[in-house]
Amino acid sequence: MKLDLPIIKFRGWDNASNQMLPVEKIDFRENCISLNEGDNSLSDTFEMIDLMQYTGLKDVNGKEIYVGDIVKCTEIRGEELKEYVSAIEYDDCDLIVHESEMCDTCLSLFAPGIEKLPLTEIEVVGNIYESSELLEQI
Structure with missing residues (x-):
């Protein structure tokens, strides 16, 4: 095995x-x-x-996602398009997108055994050390 x-x-x-x-x-x-x-x-x-x-995950462009990366999430819900920027963190054994109004949906993207939502994209746009100014958009 x-x-x-x-x-x-x-x-x-x-x-x-x-x-x-x-x-x-x-x-x-x-x-x-x-x-x-x-x-x-x-x-x-x-x-x-x-x-x-390393989280074991890759973004929409195939780039590896690390804890501390800053990501842009794009979601389509019905006719609504939502975009937000947040940092990847560990919290209680889960990978989460922190400080986001859509946090629950992003939690499901990282939870083991749960399929990725088909209309959600995550793109690495920086990290908390080299591009912390991106977090000011939250």
């Missing part, structure tokens, strides 16, 4: 250099995280790097 385990990966925001890079290694014995992309690599302590976990 083959188990379908979720993909576990992270990217990290280095607070010292203000860079977002993929996580190469997490060393729990040394309390250190190594980030690496091409020629750009760095290592720092847990306190200096904020981890963003």
Whole structure:
């Protein structure tokens, strides 16, 4: 029997250099995280790097969605079109779109075993570190 385990990966925001890079290694014995992309690599302590976990989901363009990403949700309900911008967060073991009038609908998009609504799109438009100004639209 083959188990379908979720993909576990992270990217990290280095607070010292203000860079977002993929996580190469997490060393729990040394309390250190190594980030690496091409020629750009760095290592720092847990306190200096904020981890963003991959949700296992992709947006409408195929881009991976991480906790801390800022997404634009577009919903069609009957003849109504609703668009809103929000950050992806973990809350009580669920992935949610936070601070949104349509939060319940977005919760269902991320809940295990529930089909994605056919008339809803989610697009990654930034993240809480590099484009926090997008959250002012909430």
